Amino acid sequence: GAGVSQSPSNKVTEKGKDVELRCDPISGHTALYWYRQSLGQGLEFLIYFQGNSAPDKSGLPSDRFSAERTGGSVSTLTIQRTQQEDSAVYLCASGTTSGYYNEQFFGPGTRLTVL
């Protein structure tokens, strides 16, 4: 079956512009996660969805970052007024309960470059 897909695979933008990153999770997965991978900070959690609600947004680095999930499926991560420090690979994962843990399956990521 299809895995987690993300689009675009690469995005180059100018400082100050808004960007939207999309994640299509594995069908039927109720949990969805966004992580960011950057040279300076490594891999870090951003936000977690269970269904359409986001019980944990603690990893979002600033109020320029927001995310939504509709229909319990597709999620969009939006970064407003992008800054150069937002340059990173943004990874999405979807999860299904395996015993007492949500096993997470990762997409290939979106590489964001802010010029």
Next chain:
Amino acid sequence: AQSVTQPDIHITVSEGASLELRCNYSYGATPYLFWYVQSPGQGLQLLLKYFSGDTLVQGIKGFEAEFKRSQSSFNLRKPSVHWSDAAEYFCAVVPNNNAGNMLTFGGGTRLMVKP
């Protein structure tokens, strides 16, 4: 502070040699423990996981890991490395009181394989 540490940023081994990648964690209670691999341009793939029980865990691609409570370690091993194992390896944890199961990652170890 709670943390996951991978002491080795880079490791180079010869093809056919054995491999051990180190991971230490600092949490009050033993978290759930994971190893992921990331090949160039790819998303993260789960190699193996430890929740409880037998301290030697078998994973995919011939990898295994040993949980040592006394050392707060979860080291990844492989008896004979193949050139295709060249990648970046991440140790990760989920604290067992974490309702959302968000992963906290170590800094990663980049493995290079010499022919």
